[in-house]
Amino acid sequence: MASRISSQGGRPPQRRRGHERVAALLAAASDCFVERGYDATTMTEVAARAGASIGSLYQFFPTKEALAEALMADHAEALYARMERLVEQAPGWDTQELATRLIRTFADYRRQHPSFTTLVEAGGSLPPMLGRTIRQRMRDYLCRILAIHAPGLAAGELRPAAMVVQQLMKAAVALQNEQPAALRQSAQTQLRRTLELYLKDLAQTG
């Protein structure tokens, strides 16, 4: 799980020890976020857990937010890789089959990486920009995959695909948080169909 560090500030590691430190720091951050949540974890604790000092932590991550974003970037990359691998393996599927597999991949990854779930669901408590970044990135990934491999939906226009993806997001990420009353009726119907798909798959998987 090589990490690319946040784009803003924070010099990337260059020597071997630097890379090791970054990996340890990200692992520590992951554990802390899962156990205590984003707000409650302190930078001091992350550093201590990684066997480093605060200064060392700030050497690579200029901000607590940047730390979370780097962790999220790693997750996003890994998840995206899984999805692309999945799509490459069997290009002949129709939209529904593809959606089912993608959702299962997504759900599996969530189960295997609790910190990913923690960050995605932290929602309101995260710094606004970070929250938006995370959701945007997830949406982009799913949208790109669906747009490429579901030509029936993305033929020329982007709106429908984006809508479906948004509903996939809602189903897979924030199932219980969403408020159906706030959704338009047509979208709601489509969401229900997506939900059924997701739930059926989830029930099979366990």
Next chain:
Amino acid sequence: MASRISSQGGRPPQRRRGHERVAALLAAASDCFVERGYDATTMTEVAARAGASIGSLYQFFPTKEALAEALMADHAEALYARMERLVEQAPGWDTQELATRLIRTFADYRRQHPSFTTLVEAGGSLPPMLGRTIRQRMRDYLCRILAIHAPGLAAGELRPAAMVVQQLMKAAVALQNEQPAALRQSAQTQLRRTLELYLKDLAQTG
């Protein structure tokens, strides 16, 4: 929605104006928690939103935690009332029918009261004791109802009912957060069945 204020400290209101203030403060807290999450909302903001000063807020709620707990107490009371009303209306149901209705009631309440969901799901970021209190109370409520109205499960022994209730909790409260790998196999099977029930109902409701 008359509130009973936290048990620990914090004198309950006695005059008319006091009751109005408490209601306004709880409403403000509810909004803030939903928008920003528990950690990110400040007591100053809650007070300002309710048109009061900080001193006024601390007149009734001795602690930020007490404020959240009072809000949660209101929710718990309202939800419990709904559940009891439901059970009284049709005492002839079998276990499955009852469970389905209870879960729907639970899901409906969650949709109608976002701050309830916010507090229940805040999980790791809440002060440990508050989090435990919240989960314990929800478990007690569901357990009591199931124990009373599903004699087949609660005949003498409490263990099976408690287990089912725990799984109901997992299904209804933290569907995606749980890690099936950490569960025992038998429990997992039962959980799956409960999940299917929950999901089926959710799909129907929208």
Next chain:
DNA sequence: CAGATATGTGAGGGTAGCCTCACATTGGAG
């Protein structure tokens, strides 16, 4: 009205936590 109690106010104490800085140490290139 008068006394008593409840309620209202906001400046400030205390603290926790993010982040900086000045300097020590390590490791690799020439």
Next chain:
DNA sequence: CTCCAATGTGAGGCTACCCTCACATATCTG
């Protein structure tokens, strides 16, 4: 080996926020 950039360190600045306190005002009882 020598030198320089990378990495390591932790005390402390600074800010934000929870909560207290001394006092003002409002509301109720007699």
